[in-house]
Amino acid sequence: MAEKKVFRIAVIGAGRIGKVHAMNIHQHPETVVHYVVDPFAEEAANSLADRVGAQVVEPERVFADESIDAVVICSATPTHSDLIEKSLLAGKAVFCEKPIDLSIERVNAVLEKTRNCTAPFLLGFNRRFDPAAAEMQARVRAGDIGDVELVTVISKDPEAPPIEYVRESGGLFRDMTIHDFDMARFLLGEEPDSVVATAAALTSEGIAAEKDIDTACVTLQCPSGRMAVITNSRRASFGYDQRIEVHGSLGSLRTENVPTSTLVLERAEGVRRETPMHFFIERYRDAYRLEWEHFVDVLNGKAEPCATGIDGQRALLIANAAYRSLETGKRELI
Amino acid sequence: MAEKKVFRIAVIGAGRIGKVHAMNIHQHPETVVHYVVDPFAEEAANSLADRVGAQVVEPERVFADESIDAVVICSATPTHSDLIEKSLLAGKAVFCEKPIDLSIERVNAVLEKTRNCTAPFLLGFNRRFDPAAAEMQARVRAGDIGDVELVTVISKDPEAPPIEYVRESGGLFRDMTIHDFDMARFLLGEEPDSVVATAAALTSEGIAAEKDIDTACVTLQCPSGRMAVITNSRRASFGYDQRIEVHGSLGSLRTENVPTSTLVLERAEGVRRETPMHFFIERYRDAYRLEWEHFVDVLNGKAEPCATGIDGQRALLIANAAYRSLETGKRELI
Amino acid sequence: MAEKKVFRIAVIGAGRIGKVHAMNIHQHPETVVHYVVDPFAEEAANSLADRVGAQVVEPERVFADESIDAVVICSATPTHSDLIEKSLLAGKAVFCEKPIDLSIERVNAVLEKTRNCTAPFLLGFNRRFDPAAAEMQARVRAGDIGDVELVTVISKDPEAPPIEYVRESGGLFRDMTIHDFDMARFLLGEEPDSVVATAAALTSEGIAAEKDIDTACVTLQCPSGRMAVITNSRRASFGYDQRIEVHGSLGSLRTENVPTSTLVLERAEGVRRETPMHFFIERYRDAYRLEWEHFVDVLNGKAEPCATGIDGQRALLIANAAYRSLETGKRELI
Amino acid sequence: MAEKKVFRIAVIGAGRIGKVHAMNIHQHPETVVHYVVDPFAEEAANSLADRVGAQVVEPERVFADESIDAVVICSATPTHSDLIEKSLLAGKAVFCEKPIDLSIERVNAVLEKTRNCTAPFLLGFNRRFDPAAAEMQARVRAGDIGDVELVTVISKDPEAPPIEYVRESGGLFRDMTIHDFDMARFLLGEEPDSVVATAAALTSEGIAAEKDIDTACVTLQCPSGRMAVITNSRRASFGYDQRIEVHGSLGSLRTENVPTSTLVLERAEGVRRETPMHFFIERYRDAYRLEWEHFVDVLNGKAEPCATGIDGQRALLIANAAYRSLETGKRELI
Structure with missing residues (x-):
């Protein structure tokens, strides 16, 4: 045997x-x-x-x-x-x-x-393996919504990390938005070449004291004119807010948050549903498992790594340009 | 009698x-x-x-x-x-x-x-009277979501108007985004003082030929740092896409599109729901009726006009600054 | 002219x-x-x-x-x-x-x-003209879900009528369920020939004192074996609860309640949506308008009446058999 | 250590x-x-x-x-x-x-x-451990919807099992509805004492040949008058259809199906969402894990078994009475 x-x-x-x-x-x-x-x-x-x-x-x-x-x-x-x-x-x-x-x-x-x-080298951009995101990207590539025109990424953490973490994090754009830059690239199907950012520290005095930001809106644009817009907050008090959307010439694809359960309570004062999953490890549990299955496919020679060092490099270049844009108030080349 | x-x-x-x-x-x-x-x-x-x-x-x-x-x-x-x-x-x-x-x-x-x-003078920013938007604004004012941090307006028309209309329209920002600038102001509770815009003509060659744009992402910022982001398209092939969202320190308020009916068809190949209402007069039918009821209250001395000439002026100033931003690639003062 | x-x-x-x-x-x-x-x-x-x-x-x-x-x-x-x-x-x-x-x-x-x-004679079974119900019936007839197997009608009033009304109403089955018997017939596409009912007076002592019922579950069956099940309550404290569902060999069609608006409030303690429309005249406003348009088509000789005296007669026969079933505890022929 | x-x-x-x-x-x-x-x-x-x-x-x-x-x-x-x-x-x-x-x-x-x-003896009624069902039952017990009046269980399998399985299964009521009888008891908070059933073999000739049924509507009633209604099919072509609902004097609790992901595709011809999870082991994955956690609590003396031999006995008594009702066409004592 x-x-x-x-x-x-x-x-x-x-x-x-x-x-x-x-x-x-x-x-x-x-x-x-x-x-x-x-x-x-x-x-x-x-x-x-x-x-x-x-x-x-x-x-x-x-x-x-x-x-x-x-x-x-x-x-x-x-x-x-x-x-x-x-x-x-x-x-x-x-x-x-x-x-x-x-x-x-x-x-x-x-x-x-x-x-x-x-x-082979696989960089852990885990959200690419979320079943909804992966299916979205596959449908975009298959032409289900025609030409991509506008990608929207809404990405908000349930609560800010400890200030010690923030201090070592590289700042919002390099620590948190980096995932969204990667998602935008994953969905755009074209490399963005400019970025403009607006941001502020609104959720905590500690973050402002560190000269970091916690709330941001970043717009990327590609040579063809197509765009991606990312909105971030370090604190969505109702849970981990993770939604993406691609608008194309023939329609739109979007994902909704995943509630902790589908229970609905209906009373005279309103209809209550459960909040989105709070913790990233719970929210992306399936993504981590599928990411590992992908890596095994890579080890078996059945797949190329979905995200590589180049993807890490590109996302960081966008983050750096976004910081320059905050300083200059201008659209910056990536 | x-x-x-x-x-x-x-x-x-x-x-x-x-x-x-x-x-x-x-x-x-x-x-x-x-x-x-x-x-x-x-x-x-x-x-x-x-x-x-x-x-x-x-x-x-x-x-x-x-x-x-x-x-x-x-x-x-x-x-x-x-x-x-x-x-x-x-x-x-x-x-x-x-x-x-x-x-x-x-x-x-x-x-x-x-x-x-x-x-009295009431300017017809009809969307303020949409029951969902009006209730949203009332809840924001009542403090239901704490301090406002980020307003998101997604506003896409089902199809571009005739090119003759586009030519006389004043351009996307003065014709269509003007409603969204007003909505952002309505919800922010603070006057935005700068704007940065990214845009392109992606949906039709006619619009590009007129040097107009049809797809845009505009970010407003207020002195306190709070922001509003607006995304527009002249063509959402699935219907009139009108969603707003306010993110605050204690939670979030958002509206969803209104489907033509709540019918759901479930088959092996997918679950089908109805598309959003297509036509603005149908979508905002209740808003127009409530707008008139408000005007009657104004005539009776029971209410001040909800939107006045000043609101029209402010929205136009934002539109003009957004056009300047497109030209300069910079954040522009409003 | x-x-x-x-x-x-x-x-x-x-x-x-x-x-x-x-x-x-x-x-x-x-x-x-x-x-x-x-x-x-x-x-x-x-x-x-x-x-x-x-x-x-x-x-x-x-x-x-x-x-x-x-x-x-x-x-x-x-x-x-x-x-x-x-x-x-x-x-x-x-x-x-x-x-x-x-x-x-x-x-x-x-x-x-x-x-x-x-x-011509049109009997006012208004719910047949609700856009979702009408589209559902058209899709059933078009074969979208294959052979009909099971119809479900959930029909609950927001609150019981005055006891004086109850006294003259003919009882729950003849006053309220009659609409649901008609809807079941509208969707089954086959005449039911037997009925079995279970019921109780649970919402108010007044109704029990009148020997009437306010909560019921009625099952109809057709000669082919296909079924319809109706659940009723005189009091759904969260609003007018009106949902229908048809299960067939190739899939299912169902309608959801219509909320007063699509506003969503997300806070740490839960996600709040609006309750269903409370009042039947508001909920079926479009149905009444479309019913009248249908009657004008009838007057113009463009359509046969959608619901006639025969439909009123059949629904009443079912109601009467349902009452017999309550007394005998048996399935009764209609 | x-x-x-x-x-x-x-x-x-x-x-x-x-x-x-x-x-x-x-x-x-x-x-x-x-x-x-x-x-x-x-x-x-x-x-x-x-x-x-x-x-x-x-x-x-x-x-x-x-x-x-x-x-x-x-x-x-x-x-x-x-x-x-x-x-x-x-x-x-x-x-x-x-x-x-x-x-x-x-x-x-x-x-x-x-x-x-x-x-201790724990009987594997796994659905009691589904997070939505468990939370529903806890809220019912906590009084969130007042007095329970009507429980609704919709339970449809994605496809009929092999006919060999059907032959040994004990029939629909003892094999499949048994879960729903248990769920009804779990939520009613009172022991039902009568049952009336309507059923047919509609999905396959094989099942009819075995004198079994595949589509059913069963109503239970308790001494207080409160009711539970269960609808079943062996074949919901769009997936595993598992929804429960409790209507009470102060409101209602209900669960929705769990889609394979939250992806939404919007195109002119309709809005497409994913179908419900198809396979019971996937659908109840969390329930099985939580069931085991409960059993460990039982082993540790921290909890009494949530479902015991008595629960198995009661559910089987209901199934047997439901079969008698099919034969007699009458409400049968359990």
Whole structure:
């Protein structure tokens, strides 16, 4: 009886998102978590390794072990770029949470240094794998709404992160809007070349004190004239507000928020429905699972990575241009 | 037995929208259409007068007849400013379809000339009277969503008007977005002082040939930092797309499109619902009726006009600044 | 220049529903209210006649006046059968509010006596003209959902009528469910031949004291086996609950309630939408208007009456069988 | 460092639903699958055991092993009653898929025989754990809609099972409606004491040939007069149609179907949404997980089993009475 091929995976980072990926890897019939790495959270690493039958090791062990097929990078942002380089240069496939780095120079250097690596690299723009977004993009490409004219991304977090996080985040555009820049590119089907941004700090004094912003409206435009508009807030008190819309010559595609359940209460004072799912890990649970299935397809040579280093680079270039626009009050080239 | 006071109204303009107002006047228990005026459409004027038991007369007769309480102006745009002036100076209350004029100089002149008139003037920003929009604004004012942070207006026509109309329209921002500028002001609760616009002609070659635009994204900002974003298209092939949204510190208010009916067809290939109402007169039928009820309240001294000449002037100033922004690629002061 | 033919209508009954029909008649370009009749409400008759430019007369004048094309009967139920007979025998077309009579013997007598009358008779089952219901029935007939298997009618009033009304109403099945029996027949496309009913008086002690019921579930079955199920309550505290559903071999059609507006309020404690329209005249405003347009088509010989005396007779037979079922606890033949 | 208590579970039956429960057990931090039992599907048992790190054993080993805390019974229906008895008499907690047995005599015997067992018994009425249904029931109990008057359960499968399955199923009422009888009891808050049923075989000739039914409408009534109505079909071509509704004196609670995603496509010919989830394991994925969490609470002594043998017995008594009603055409006592 033949053995089924199973890919051995090393997971670096045993925090919240590392656990999500580790469980998906563990549950997928073609992948196992072989190593868990987290020098900064020993207990979490042990507990996670225990759960999935893996071994806790030092990072260097991962790159040296020829039996490891792929590395999943879920550690802190400043460690991403080194780990990507080491993994790819060691011939491992890489699945890395966004971003590659907050500095465009460092991102460029990573892309340059790994240019000749043949192992695949998937950057974790998880929202591309949300079933509604993926189906939307497929329908746009299939021509269901004709020519794309205007993409709208509404993206609001349920509450602002701790101010310590904000301080290290790279700012709203590089930390949060970056997902929306990627979604706009995913749906536009054409590279935007200019951006204009309007923003303010309205939700908390702490954010204003950090000279960061929490509420924004950013408009991208492509050479053909088609546009994308993104609205953001760090705080939608009713839940995680994630809606996208593509207007085309033959119609429109849009997604609605996902409520925690479909329960409806009707009383004389109004009809009550449940609020949108609050937490991103719950809201994008299916997306994370499908993202992993995609990566297994990549490992099997059945698919090209849906989002790569170039996508990370482009999104960061837009974020940087958006910041310039805030300063100059002008439309800026990306 | 006491007589009930009935206001005598003169309707100028017997076209599509003139008929809507005339029928609402006729059905209201406190108002009658006394005169119909339309020198350019004799047959339509006769037919309409017949329907509501009115008399067809020349314009001058309206201003000279002391028994006329109010004038409803539904004629072509270039005639508005003169008719407003004459009516107000004759002491008649005025209800005029938007705009006062396409030229800000002419609008300023009208406001200057009628400054001392005591008769009330209601400008027909009909969408303020849509039950959903009116209730939204009331709830915003009541604090239901806390502090207003971001207003979103999605406003798309089902199809572009004839190119002859486009040519005389003043352009997208002065003809169509003007309603959205007013809605943004209605909901923001603070006067916006800057605007930045992105636009293109994507739906038809005719519009591009006229150097007009048909697809746009305009962002307004107020001194406090709060924002409004408007997206427009001249052509939403699925119907009249009219949605508004206000995001605040305690929650959000939004309206959805109104389908032609609530019928749902569920089959294996998908769940089908009806498209949004296609025609503005059908979509805003209730708004026009409630607008008239408001004007009767104004005539009875029970309410101040909800939208005045100042509102028309402000919306036009925003439109003009938006055009400047398109040219300069910069945020422009309003 | 040719004159347009205008039908002269006599409206009998100047109450709530009489006013609705009179205004629709008045606004229709091919009909005028010529007479208003209401010996029991002189003031209401005068006021209504005034509004539509009609004359108040005694009933006999209507039947004697050869210029009258049609009679609209909106008076109290016990007067319906006589007025129908007199009008049809006088050669007038008749549009009568349901029911013909609460007694099946009297209904049979009316049908017998007017059997040879050639003037058309439309019975006012207004819900057939609701745009969603009419479109649903058209799609069922067009085969959009294949063979009909199960019809569901949910029909709940916002609040019970005064007990004096209940006492004269003929009981829930003859007064309220009668509309649902008609809707079930309209959608089934096959005559039901048996019925079984379950019911109780749950909403008010007054109704129980009158030995009437206010909450019911009635199941009809056709010879082919297909079914319809109706659920009723005299009191849906959140509004007028009117939903219908047809399940077929290829899919399903259903209608949802119509909210007073599409406004949505999203806050941390829940998402609030507006309640369904509360009042039947508001909810079925379009249906009444379309019903009148249909009757004008009938007058013009362009359509056969959508609902006739036979439909009134069949619905009453079902109601009577449903009452027998309540007594016997058995499925009863209709 | 203290050890965390982990319950050892034996799973009997390695089929579709056995796998669902085994994965939930495996993922729960307080439970492990220790044994997998399936004498009739060796390969499936091995594969499942492999996945969760368990051992494949004979049934008798389960009852003899004192370290086993609980038995999860997912084998074929005819084996349930024996396995329940053996497990409970061996002092194991039991979680058994419905039904206990298709024969009421056998069910009574199981309850009698295990009357003195102290280990808890949870019967798998999984829909009680659907988040929307659970929240609905909690709100009903909390009085959010006042007194319950009418419960409506719409329950339609996407397609009929193979005719071999139908033959062994016990018939529609004992196989499929049994879930709805349980849901009605869960929501009514009062034991129904009579039932009347209407049914037919409309979807397939095979079902008619087996003298079974596939389309039904069943009404239950309680001593207080309150009612529940259930409508069923073996085939809803658009997906798994699962909706419940409770009408009360102060309002109504209802659930809507769960679409595969919230994507909306708007085109001139209609607005398209996704169909409801098709497969029960996907639709009730969360319910199965929450059901297991509840069972762990039971094992920890923190909760009483939400559904017990008595609930299975009551639902079967209703099913039997419904069959009698079909034969007699009468309301039957339960």
